[in-house]
Amino acid sequence: MNKSDLSAALAKDLNIPLRKSEEIVEVIFGTMFNALSNHDRIEIRGFGSFEVREYEGYTGRNPKTGDKIVVDGKRLPFFKAGKELREKIFEAE
Structure with missing residues (x-):
């Protein structure tokens, strides 16, 4: 949808x-x-909650060249399903 x-x-x-x-x-x-x-934080009872989580930067590796690269920290939205939503999805299976 x-x-x-x-x-x-x-x-x-x-x-x-x-x-x-x-x-x-x-x-x-x-x-x-x-x-x-x-x-x-956004909480919709029975559906779930949304929040922004902050992730620290880290040293990664370029898979193509193998070189080390620095990945900056970032903020990303995170969704956690509520109990009623999880139960409805489980019932649908």
């Missing part, structure tokens, strides 16, 4: 115009993006 599919499903379920559902989805994702950019 992509953002367009999500907007279409929202429009159908709530019986609202597609344009309005697209705006709602944009506001939700924009708010989540801003929260993560500010290092805030």
Whole structure:
């Protein structure tokens, strides 16, 4: 499912115009993006939580040449599935 599919499903379920559902989805994702950019944690009960994790830099190796390279530290988004989501996925198998 992509953002367009999500907007279409929202429009159908709530019986609202597609344009309005697209705006709602944009506001939700924009708010989540801003929260993560500010290092805030997002928790959606029953679904999961999002947070930004910081990873330290390290010395790696170029697999093609074998030369050592320095990999800078980085911040990446991290998602942890909630208990209800894990159970639903397990039931689906």
